[in-house]
Structure formats: C-alpha cells, structure tokens
Amino acid sequence: MSDVTTLGSTGSRITPRLIESLYTEAMVLADEARAYFDTVGRSERDGLDPFVRVGFACESLKVTTRLMHIIAWLLTQRAVETGEISTASGMRPERRLGHAGISDPEVVHQLPAAAQSLVEASVDLYDRVRRLDEESVSDAPVSSPARALMGRLERDLIWNGSH
Template sequence: MRAGTPESPVQRRLIDTLYVEAMLLADDARSYFDDGGRIERELLGPLERVTFSCESLKVTTRLMHVIAWLLTQRAVLTGELAASDALDPSRRLGEGPVTDTMTIDRLPEPAQALVAASIDLHRRVARLDEAQVPDALAQSPARQMLERLNLAF
C-alpha cells in the first residue's frame, strides 16, 4: 500500500474488510458502553466508573481514527483523492490513546474485550499507515539486506 501504487483487488478487499470490522466494532462499542454495560458500570466503585468512562472514550477515539483513515484510503482507491494527499499529516492515522494493562484488568470482561479489540485494530491499521510512507520500506532491515545482496551478486 505504498503511495502512488495502482489499486489492486487485494488492497481494495483489505481496506473494505477492515472498514467493515471497524464499523461493526464501533457499533458493538456504542451498544455496550451506552446501554449494555450500564448495569456493570453501576456496580463499579466511583474511581472504576470514571475509568470505565475514560476507556469508553478511548475506544471510540481509536475507532473513529481508524474509520477516518480507512475512508481516506477508499477515497484514494476510487481516485477521489491523490495518494500523495493521503500522506498529509492530517490524513494519517496518528497515535492511538494509551491504555494501561492494569486498567483494563479492572474493567468488566465485555469492556476488556472491546478495549483489546480496538487496540488490536488500531495497531494493524497503524502498520498499513506506516507502510504507505515511501521511506518506510527503504528503511526496513530486510530491504537493506536485500540491497546489500543485490550489490554483492
């Protein structure tokens, strides 16, 4: 998924699959944090309730950043946006909110699963985001080794 590469069916399918995954996860998170987790949230102590609310916002933030990035990639694939424009910092994925593992352990299991899923999805999309930067591949150790081997033979 490097900038300037032509659209491939695999690339299109990957973006579409990730988009569906992100939208389903966003719907699950909204449903749980707004309604389904209400009873579990009320059973928590005051500090844990605040933590629950903060983690809810972090999940939402991660997912909205991922969805925005995926929509940008769809725009590139359909020709609505130049690939070089997708590299603008305002269109890049950026860092996701940090969640401490000890914090996750204090949440109800459904909340833990949603937090973990949002972190995992953000990490996977972050790898794609980094791969689109032209220098990313040139800087990889594997690429450097291949270049040295090519020079040697």
C-alpha cells in the same frame, strides 16, 4: 475495484479488499461498542468502585477515539483509491492515522469482561491499521526537495491562517 490494485501505486500491501474488510470490522466493532456502552455497560459501570468507574469512562472514550481514527483513515484510503484524493495528498500528515491514547493494562484488568474485550479488540485493530499507515509512508516515493519545501510552506500557511 480490483483486488490487486494497490493504493497510492506505491507497491503497498494495502488493497481495496483489505480496506473494505478492515472497514467492515471497524464498523461492526463500533456498533458493538455503542450497544455495550449505551446499555449493558451502563449497568455494569454503576456497580463499579468510583475510581474504576472513571477508568471505565476513560476507556470507553479511548475505544471510540481509536475506532473513529481507524474509520477516518480507511475512508481516506478509499478516497485515494477512487481518485477523490490524489496520492500525493494522501500522504499529508493530516491524512495519516490519528493518535489514540494508550490503555493502562491495570485499569483495563479491573473492567467488566465485555469492556475488556472491546478495549482489546479496538487496540488490536488500531495496531494493525497503524502498521499499514506506517508502511504506506515508508513505501511513499521520495519527493523532491522543492516539493517538500512547498509542502512545509503550505502547511505553515494553513496552520498560521487557522490560528
């Protein structure tokens, strides 16, 4: 992969090197979060007030959700780059970065320092990837009205057929 190749050929700042760097960062953070929440975090959680303990559990799920959305988005970008997914299908709504819950600063402030650090790191990484996702959509070529209609019909047929 060339470092100057842009994903989706839209003139975006998203390069294979950036995708790989963010992917590595996300995987390292996911490993750190897993290690913390499975070991040290358990003992720290047990010493918390019951209300804070619930907040701790919610925030651990939010960290995991953010990281899984990030990793899925990065893998999609990689697939677009390698041609496994066409550029046009890379812009479909289901290929966009998934929504992740917002952390309540008051809850996060009550958590142990290590948990706070993981929450903040996941929010920071998610925000950076979200900006890239938004940029990739704003850089997307405008499709014809006929293609837009076909896309809406396809989405509706898939949606109605799966429910």
